[in-house]
Amino acid sequence: MDTTARLLAALEPPAQVHIGNVGANLQLAADLGYGDVALLVPADGSLVVVADARPTTAAAAIPVTRAGQVLPYGEEPEAYDSLAGGTLVCGAHRRTKRGIAFTSTAYPVGPSDRPYAVIVRHLGQSVAEAPGKMEVAFMRLADRVLDRLRAGPIGDLDLDEPYATTRTAGDGVLEVSLEGTVVYASPNAVNIMRAAGMEGTPLGGPASALPGGATAVAPVLGTDSGRSSTVEVAGRVLAYRTIGLVDGALVLVEDVTDARRREQELRVKEATIREVHHRVKNNLQTIASLLRIQARRSESEEAARALAEAVERVSSMAVVHEMLAESADESVDLASAVRTVVDMVRRGLAGAESGVAVVVTGETGLVPAQAATSLALVAAELVHNAIEHGIGEHGSGSVKVTMRRVGDDVVLEVRDDGRGLPGGFSVESSANLGLAIVRTVVQDDLRGTLAFGGRRGTTVTVRVPVSERME
Numbered sequence: 001m002d003t004t005a006r007l008l009a010a011l012e013p014p015a016q017v018h019i020g021n022v023g024a025n026l027q028l029a030a031d032l033g034y035g036d037v038a039l040l041v042p043a044d045g046s047l048v049v050v051a052d053a054r055p056t057t058a059a060a061a062i063p064v065t066r067a068g069q070v071l072p073y074g075e076e077p078e079a080y081d082s083l084a085g086g087t088l089v090c091g092a093h094r095r096t097k098r099g100i101a102f103t104s105t106a107y108p109v110g111p112s113d114r115p116y117a118v119i120v121r122h123l124g125q126s127v128a129e130a131p132g133k134m135e136v137a138f139m140r141l142a143d144r145v146l147d148r149l150r151a152g153p154i155g156d157l158d159l160d161e162p163y164a165t166t167r168t169a170g171d172g173v174l175e176v177s178l179e180g181t182v183v184y185a186s187p188n189a190v191n192i193m194r195a196a197g198m199e200g201t202p203l204g205g206p207a208s209a210l211p212g213g214a215t216a217v218a219p220v221l222g223t224d225s226g227r228s229s230t231v232e233v234a235g236r237v238l239a240y241r242t243i244g245l246v247d248g249a250l251v252l253v254e255d256v257t258d259a260r261r262r263e264q265e266l267r268v269k270e271a272t273i274r275e276v277h278h279r280v281k282n283n284l285q286t287i288a289s290l291l292r293i294q295a296r297r298s299e300s301e302e303a304a305r306a307l308a309e310a311v312e313r314v315s316s317m318a319v320v321h322e323m324l325a326e327s328a329d330e331s332v333d334l335a336s337a338v339r340t341v342v343d344m345v346r347r348g349l350a351g352a353e354s355g356v357a358v359v360v361t362g363e364t365g366l367v368p369a370q371a372a373t374s375l376a377l378v379a380a381e382l383v384h385n386a387i388e389h390g391i392g393e394h395g396s397g398s399v400k401v402t403m404r405r406v407g408d409d410v411v412l413e414v415r416d417d418g419r420g421l422p423g424g425f426s427v428e429s430s431a432n433l434g435l436a437i438v439r440t441v442v443q444d445d446l447r448g449t450l451a452f453g454g455r456r457g458t459t460v461t462v463r464v465p466v467s468e469r470m471e
Helices: 003-009 013-024 026-033 077-085 125-129 133-151 187-195 257-297 301-325 334-349 369-394 433-445
Strands: 037-043 046-053 095-097 100-109 117-124 172-177 182-185 225-233 236-245 248-255 331-333 355-362 366-368 396-406 409-416 449-453 458-465
Touching (some): 013 037, 013 046, 013 100, 013 117, 026 117, 026 133, 046 077, 077 100, 100 125, 117 125, 133 248, 172 187, 187 248, 236 257, 301 369, 301 433, 331 369, 355 369, 369 396, 433 449, 433 458
Antiparallel strands (some): 100 117, 172 182, 172 248, 225 236, 331 366, 396 409, 409 458, 449 458
16 A cells, blocks of 8 residues: 555545545646645655646646655645644745746645645746736635635535536636626636627626526535536537535536537447448348358259358358447457357357367457458358368367467467378468468458468468557
8 A cells, every 4th residue: 555545544534535525626726726736644744745736727836746755844834834723824935946936825624623634735926926817816716616625525416425627628717606696707608608698798697697507506506515517508518517615606617519519420420330230240141041041952062062161251250240230339359259250160060069179268359340350250261271171070179269469469370180281281372262261361451471380280370460450
């Protein structure tokens, strides 16, 4: 257990929940306050950082996380003084790091007579000395959020759990008084409200008059809770995150109309693709059925055998399309597909009670549809060849299929303990149709390699790159 986990585990459960909620909301405070924020807990007379955040809205005096570090008194004196006195401490002494001058403010966390943590907030002087109207409003809200967090965890108004949120790019920020009046609205918030059908400015008006405000904002006023909600108004979809403060509320609002539209389009596209795979699978199964009928009616044993092999090839491709029809993306678990295909070949050639044992081992993870379809066909052909020609008339033996991922490649190996390769064997000159298909698929279509060997029996190794097809 690391230092941070050990320190938190030593606290009472309510304190653990409180500190966890403070840590989850630090990024919000950092972005609103234009400065680094850290959460520290005491340990053996020192203070240890258990969580911190750096702003995305300003240059950070502390560029990397200090989580797990012990901070001496000289580095954060305000934090030590705040914890000792149980009061807010505003540092007047300016410090400089990375060329950024800043001052620190410390907020005790927990009961004033026995705080169990302290929040330290840095404020860069470049922001503090010449702030604009928006910066003043945001920093005021950051201070109020931290003041709210020091008292206790923010509860979720709808769920029985703590509430946490953060800012997103392009969202709007509003401040609402306890009486429900909008006392500040950022330029982004004004634009979002107008796009949702609001005339004029929300500033000075009731929060309940905001598009969706009656359900997204009003219920949080006068509470110590937060709430996330989504409303549809005037053809726009607005995502609200509202936090109740001591004397009002902080409101973050984002127009997610385009994102929702893209999500909907993506869902439709995915459903369409799955339906296409389902139909392809059905069509392939229909073709396989027709080939079976033709094979049964054929008077030529050679023709019937060729048609049966064609059924296997078509069915192998159908297996992958069936898996794709049930998948949320255009990739499948190749190992699962190969197991299904190999079992189908074994039952078709050797029968359920034969002396041929076929074992499939290994995992490959997800593989793109095109490569998976081809590799399933390759596996079927190689197992078919191993049973029919490797083991042959002996009627008993074993075939082992192994799969693995090696970097960006998938390696498929089929090994039998049959009679082995004939003298002078060459896949390029072989008249075996199955091997010709394997060679074409592996070398030409998948740009992979194909190797034959083995002292006892035959081992065929296929290695295919799949990383490019995954992108």
